[in-house]
Amino acid sequence: AQSVSQHNHHVILSEAASLELGCNYSYGGTVNLFWYVQYPGQHLQLLLKYFSGDPLVKGIKGFEAEFIKSKFSFNLRKPSVQWSDTAEYFCAVITSKNQGGKLIFGQGTELSVKP
């Protein structure tokens, strides 16, 4: 079955620390990969996405992610986090098997940034 796994459920960092959130998916075919963020009290919004081409993808607010096909991974990174990055982060995939708008989400990682 297709699935997405996020390794960390809750991450606590101090401001200016570097961030890396892990994401692995299980599907051997073509995938489109996404990271969404949900700030407290707000709705899900797209951080970045990968379709094809350069496996290093840059998104909003200084976030980036790297697609490593051999590892089935799409980890999210930010070199220096801010208090305003406190939120829940979701990795998601659309596979070539599903087409259309069926996003398969990971369980989410809650990020708390201490000022």
Place this chain on the structure above:
Amino acid sequence: KAGVTQTPRYLIKTRGQQVTLSCSPISGHRSVSWYQQTPGQGLQFLFEYFSETQRNKGNFPGRFSGRQFSNSRSEMNVSTLELGDSALYLCASSLGLAAGDTQYFGPGTRLTVL
């Protein structure tokens, strides 16, 4: 452009009742997907409608159904409510033309079943 809107924002129902949730997509978007978000199960895909046709379906019982109208607005219905149906129901819209089209999410409808 106006974002995705969902009504109502909050609902309280009792077991056995049925409920209808509504979603208005971004203008020009033809695809609407529905998701259920709970603390235990996370975000789970319910179904997707594109041009009034169900294009994808998740693993939910038949009590969960939906439809899409010619103006792309979508409704989701849950019949014979159970306590476990308490959740945040999100809808997302996209152009729907390619698998990787960005989905834009609404604020959700918080359903509480007593």
